Amino acid sequence: MLDFDSAQSRLSTAGKPPAITEACPLHLARGRVLAQTLFATLDLPPADNSAMDGYAIRHADYAPGKPLPVQQRCYAGERPEPLKPGHAIRLFTGSLVPAGADTIVMQEDGVEHDDRFEINLPPTLGAHVRRQGEDVREGDQLLPKGTLLGAAEIALLASQGYAQITTYAALKVGILTTGDELVSPGQPRADEHIYNSNGPMLAALAENMGATVAHVLHARDTQESLQEAFAILLRDCDLILTVGGVSVGEKDLVKPAIEQLGGVLDLWRVCMKPGKPVALAHIDGKPVVCLPGNPVSAYAVFTLLVTPMLRTMQGRAQAMPTVQYGTLVSDRPFNEKRDEFLRVQAAFGPQGQTMLTPYSQQGSGIISSLPWASGLARIPADTVLRGGDLVAYYDLARWLA
Template structure:
């Protein structure tokens, strides 16, 4: 069997980074990938300003019991006068520091009346002043090409005045589910049929990563139905993901259909549980990844093996997220001949991370998917006990 890490690496390089970029308004940039390195256009903050509501003074003017006449009241967005010796200027959070001032005294540390402002707690020189450029210096790199844009990145770009940025075109994905037994949710069902959960699930997983699912099609177990579906998907999509139908049964027709279309399918038996059967093909220069039909297996394989390929084709810098480690909390010994990926919850504390498995780990237990927040990796042929440290994949990072 193909080692899990080898399969992951091969899939990560099965597609090409994008070459087409487009202008994107900043308000629509969440989930997009930067196609350019961004540099700061100005210092941040652009000038010294007050971090508190208070009074700007010269530190040298402070003396216990001394009142400083209030020269001016200056709100954020207004230009202060130069501070005169022996006086104070009333400031508010974000107000510019007046020329000549070097310290801000919080309003709670004194009192003001008609005679001026008396400081009742000795100030610290330079206190509560945000210095020009202390956050960002003009000309410094803000964000690197290949960065995933989230709310924090949008805040940083907006602070520099960027209203529009260059991003890569969205990756277009086609999903193909197969099987005579599957029905779309909402249709009347008989006992020999099941609802198609793979299509909606994989669509949601792909869209959560910022890709566009152009088509989510279903084919029955005939060569004609599969050929029609592949014709649509290959014409409109950059990447095709199929589910089921790649084994060697009489109605497993995905492999011969791919070969009829000029593709060569490389069928892998990956050393992982769940999710052993995985296949990769190239048709007309486009990658086609074939997942096992079991929904839990499809979820795990897509999450750990296919998402690196998506990131590569999106143009991201980090293709494989970091793997973390935690302490497994189990009531039995574990030992498998394949790497087993347990659906777990990761509980973070000052003592570390505790990984608690879902009680039922069968590959047909779909109820474990919304419950679990991570996948814990149990190495093949290694006996694992309660309290042992194992690697885990936090789905908050792997599915974004």
């Protein structure tokens, strides 16, 4: 059997980084990957401004019980006059700090009456002033090439005036499910049939990672149906994921279909549970990854083995998310011949430590465990682990993003 870490490493490099870039409007950039390093075009803030609703003063002008004439009322978006000695200017959050002022007094710390502001609490020199460039300096690196763009990254770029950026073209993924026993949700089902959950599940997983799902196809257990599906997927997709049909049964026809198209299928028995059978091929330079047909196994293999490959093909700088650690909560031991990945739910313990509670049923057919779980806990092969032991934790929020 191929050990889990080797399988993960081999798949992460099985796809090529993208070569095609395109201009992308910033408001459409969520889920895209930067194809260039971007730098700050201006200081942020671009000028000193007020962090509070209050009054701009010269700190040296403060004296207990001494009111200061209010020279001007200046709203955010307006330019204030230079502050006269012995005066105050009424400001609001985001207002420019007037020339000559060095301190902002919050409105709650004084009283204005008849256009005179009396300060009740001694101010601190420089209080409540956001200094020019305290966040970002012109020329600073904002985001490196290979950054996955989310709302936070888009906010930073928008604050610098970027309206359009250069990103890699979206990765196009095709999904092929197989098997005469499967019917689409919503269709009539006989006792010998089951609903096809793999197609919608894998499409959702790929789209959540910013990929474009070009096709979700289903092939019957015939060479003609498989060849027709592969022709469409190879034409339109950069990465193909198949589910089921790569074992050694009479109806496992994916392997010969791939070979007829010029691909060589490398079938692995990965030392992991769930998800032992995994296969990799390349057809016309495009990777084809064959996942096990069980939905829980397909979910685990996609999470742990396919997502690093997908990130590489998207052009992301980091293919492998961080593996965290937590304390196992269980009243029974775990010990398998393969690396076992338990579906667990994370919670914080009394000292803030991560506590990982396994789902009550860990069978590979228990689909109800998937929406319940927050991640996967790794039990190394041939290792006995019990409640209270520290285990590796693969957080789904990180690994499926």
